[in-house]
Structure formats: structure tokens, C-alpha cells
Amino acid sequence: MADETFIKVFEDKNIRVAWNEEEEKYYFSVVDVVQVLTDSADAKQYIKRLRSRDPELDFKWGTICTPVEMIAPDGKRRMTQAADLEGIFRLIQSIPSKKAEPIKQWLASVGAQRIDQMIDPEQTFQMAIEDYRRQGYSDKWITERMRSIERRKELTDEWQRAGVHESRDFAILTNVLTKAWSGKTVGEYKKYKGLTKENLRDNMTNIELALNSLAEAATTELSRQRNPKGMEESRRTAKEGGEVAKNARNELEKKLGRSVVSSERASDYIRPIEDTTAQELPLDTPDTESSAR
Secondary structure (H helix, E strand, C coil): CCCEEEEEEECCEEEEEEEECCCCEEEEEHHHHHHHHHCCCCHHHHHHHHHHHCHHHHHCHHHHCEEEEEECCCCCEEEEEEECHHHHHHHHHCCCCCCHHHHHHHHHHHCCCCHHHHHCHHHHHHHHHHHHHHHCCCHHHHHHHHHHHHHHHHHHHHHHHCCCCCHHHHHHHHHHHHHHHHCCCHHHHHHHHCCCCCCCHHHCCHHHHHHHHHHHHHHHHHHHHHCCCHHHHHHHHHHHHHHHHHHHHHHHHHHHCCCCCCCCCHHHHCCCCCCCCCCCCCCCCCCCCCCCC
16 A cells, blocks of 8 residues: 655654555554554553544444555564554544654654644644745645635535545545546656645646646536536546646647646646745645545
8 A cells, every 4th residue: 555664853862654655644553553552562462452442443443444455563564453544643632642743743743743733723724825925825726725725625515425435446546536637646646747745736837737726626516416426436536526627727738739638737836925934834734635535
């Protein structure tokens, strides 16, 4: 599932982190996080006791954690219980620890989303605007990006209403929609731009963002009208929504005489703003798309 495993250091202690390319999110080793939070001599035993004390956590353990291949202490790759940022946040809630707040901040600096946004989603837009400005994006680009986030949220809400709930299915539908209008899956698009862990939409030009937003808005409206049920019907609707944007793209390219699907990425067209007081930014921006969700 994970493409790469990293060793991140928190207060001189190692936490294994795996990046999932398909879902575009990080997974953290549960036992490593618990070890940091508790300083337990045997984190695995602590987890067993924790689950026995917290029936709700124990009941949801299978959805919070997932086996991810990571590098074990002996250097070999083994399946390890891991959780995404939301799952780790749920775990932290169950563990009384003075390190809870520091590790939340640390997780926010390496994760795909901020903890604060999980607590208060209303902060998402303003925090994103501030980060984009600090990175040097133009106000015009930021405006379009904020609109695209809102449209994405409307689309994922519609997919959920249609019975699609798994992160993997969101990623599949996103690939269908993206390929329909751009000719590339998300992974192919990122490779074309020379991206690895960066967010694709944060590296789209204004035109690319507009076309992607058109595809998502069209898919949302088609879904609302047709009321698809389940994955297969939603897949067909996503393809048709993407084709609406493809038609617009083809018409524009005829007039321009060139492709609007660009290999440019953000570093090619933004001018970073020098700010000696700015703190280091998270590796990824908030993205309701993420993971395709």
C-alpha cells in the first residue's frame, strides 16, 4: 500500500511514517506514536491494555488501524499497524499524556491535514489562504483554489450520499474524472509535472484548476440529477462530468493552438515571499480532496 517509509524524529524518538501515493496521505506507526506518548517499556502491551479499557476504541480499531509495510527495528520490512492522521488523533484522545499537544503540533507539520482543521473545519479556508499567500501564490490563483476546494467538498459529499465511503473508492473516482478531462490519471498527471508527495491541485495553473473545477461541478450536478447508487453508477457519472470539462478544454485549445495541460508546477510560476518570521509550513496543504478525500 505504501510507497515509501520514512523515519521522523520527535524529541529524539523515531516514528515510522509511510506515504501512500494512491491515497495521497501519510500513515503513522501506531506503536511508535504510543511509545512517544507514554514512554512505556512495552508499547504493544500498553495498546492491549488501552483497548481493554476503551471499548469504543477497541470496537473501531479495525477502521482506525490498517496494516502497512514498514521497516522494522531489525531492518526488515514487515506489516505494521498504522493509522492516518485522523486515526492517530482519535488514538491520542484515549491516552492521557503531557505530550499530547506537542505531538499534535508535530503531526500537523508532517501530516496531510492539520489537527486544528479536524477540530474546527471552519478554520480551513482562512488557514489555507494564509499559507498560500506565504508561499507566494497570487490572489487570483488563491481565489480559484478556494473555489476548487469548496467544489470538491460538494462533490465528495455527493459521492457519500450515493453510497461511496471508502478512501480508495474516492481515489478511483477522482482518477476517472481527472483522466476524462485531462487524459491523465492523478498519478500520471503528477509524474508529468515532476511531483512526488506534493498536492496536484496546488501545482495546477489557473486554467487547469478551472477545468478541474468544471469537471467536479458537472459531476456533482449530474449526480444530483441522476441519483446514482454505489460505485459503478458513480464511476459512469464521474466520467461524464469529466467529459464536460474535456469538451471545454478542446474548444479552448483550438483557439489557443496549444495544450493547456501543463508540465509547470508551482515552483515554476510563483515568486516566494521572503518572510524571516514565518515558521516552516506543513508538507501538504489542507485538502478535502485529499486522498481523494
